[in-house]
Amino acid sequence: MKEISIYGANRFEAFTKTRSGSRGIVVRDGMILLSHEWKSGWWLVPGGGLEEGENPEKCCVREIEEETGVIARPVRHFLTLYEYYEEYRYIDYYFVCEAVGRGEMRLTEAERKRGATPEWVPLSEALSIFARHQEYAAESEEKRGAYLREYTALTEYQKMILTDTDN
Secondary structure, three states: OEEEEEEOOOOOOOOOEEEEEEEEEEEEOOEEEEEEEOOOOEEEOOEEEOOOOOOHHHHHHHHHHHHHOEEEEEEEEEEEEEEEEOOEEEEEEEEEEEEEEEOOOOOOHHHHHOOEEEEEEEHHHHHHHHOOHHHHOOOOHHHHHHHHHHHHHHHHHHHHHHHHHHO
16 A cells, blocks of 8 residues: 655645545446536545544445445555645545445535536546646645545556556
8 A cells, every 4th residue: 555645835834633534446347436526617536534433444435425326345445645735634545446336325515516426437537637736726726636636546546557457
C-alpha cells in the first residue's frame, strides 16, 4: 500500500484538525464508477468521511452505496493520501472495489441540490477529467485539490493494474 502527501497552496504552517475518509474505485466491465454532480459540473470518486467507530472499509462500502446505489466490496486498500489545506489534514483511504449488487442511494440534501448522479466511465476518460486539476486553481482551491486528489489516486490505480498485469 502506497502513501502520498499533497500540500495545498492555502495550507497553514501546522494542521490543527484531521478528517479521515474512504473512497472506492469501483470497476465493472472495464469502467470506473464516478459521482457526477451535473449542476455544479464536479466529478468525484465515490466516498466520504468516516463516522464514529467506523473502519475505513465499512466507510467505503457505506459511502459508495449512499452516493451511487451500488453495493461494493473492497478488494484491496492500495493507497492512503494525506492532504493539507488551511488548518486541516485530510486522510483518504482508497480501495479497489468490485460491484456486487444494487442498494439504495441516500444522497444528502447538498448532493441532491448539486445533481449527484452515478456514471460509469472508461478509466482513460476519468483520468482526462481529473488531469485538468490545475485549470481550477484560480476558480477554487477546493475543486483544484479534489481533482488533484482523484487524479493522483487514479494514476496510482493505473500503475498498480499495469504492474499486476506484468507479473
